[in-house]
Amino acid sequence: MNTCLRRALQTQAPTTVVQRSIRPITSSAASPSTEPEPEVMKTGTQGKRRRPLTEEQQRFLDSALRVNQAGELAAVLIYTAQTPPIVRSHPHLRPLMKHMYDQEAGHFDYFNKILAKHRIRPTAMTPIWHVAATALGWGTAVMGREAAMACTEAVETEIGEHYNAQVRELLAWMKDMENRGEEVGEELTELVREIRKIRDEELEHLDHAVENDAKEANPYEVLTNVIRGGCRAAIWVSEKV
Numbered sequence: 001m002n003t004c005l006r007r008a009l010q011t012q013a014p015t016t017v018v019q020r021s022i023r024p025i026t027s028s029a030a031s032p033s034t035e036p037e038p039e040v041m042k043t044g045t046q047g048k049r050r051r052p053l054t055e056e057q058q059r060f061l062d063s064a065l066r067v068n069q070a071g072e073l074a075a076v077l078i079y080t081a082q083t084p085p086i087v088r089s090h091p092h093l094r095p096l097m098k099h100m101y102d103q104e105a106g107h108f109d110y111f112n113k114i115l116a117k118h119r120i121r122p123t124a125m126t127p128i129w130h131v132a133a134t135a136l137g138w139g140t141a142v143m144g145r146e147a148a149m150a151c152t153e154a155v156e157t158e159i160g161e162h163y164n165a166q167v168r169e170l171l172a173w174m175k176d177m178e179n180r181g182e183e184v185g186e187e188l189t190e191l192v193r194e195i196r197k198i199r200d201e202e203l204e205h206l207d208h209a210v211e212n213d214a215k216e217a218n219p220y221e222v223l224t225n226v227i228r229g230g231c232r233a234a235i236w237v238s239e240k241v
Ligand SMILES: [Fe+2]
Pocket: 072, 075, 103, 104, 107, 108, 198, 202
């Protein structure tokens, strides 16, 4: 984390432990409507005093944003590999595949800009994730439409939970800052807004996948469990290296 983000965020809060429990997410209705809504999300910053983030908060943001960028790269590559075989056998899915690809490309672009702006290094695993995501996309598409959709369902279930954990953590920081009468800063407010929007789009993809027979994939349980396990492992590794 460079000084730019530190200065921009310039506030301090006690560390909150992120709960990384694996909850099943089965539709976008799972998007939590009960998240605390810090006042600043509605009113903006108000020229209160500012303090820097703690070392621990900076480390959290560095690794969270690194994982987000890696995940979005993987999503772009999965859809890039899936689209030709799926569209060839099911031309009616072309608009849906393009819609999901376009949204993933937008997410990837956003996190690329954030990483560059704050000089956060991408994960060293990028070349490995490149190969793995392309193989996953191609392999599931060759298995058929249902397997490709099951892949989206599994990935978005994990990613939705991953983004939810981040949103909960950042909202807790903001709430603590407000309680102490400190300024939250426009940059942190904007980051939370953007991650929520991206999270909602991921959960929309999950809904599309279920609507398009993800659960008809064979073998559904094995396929989705393996992919979800792979996603959790990739997140864990990307947080660290
Ligand atoms: Fe995405």
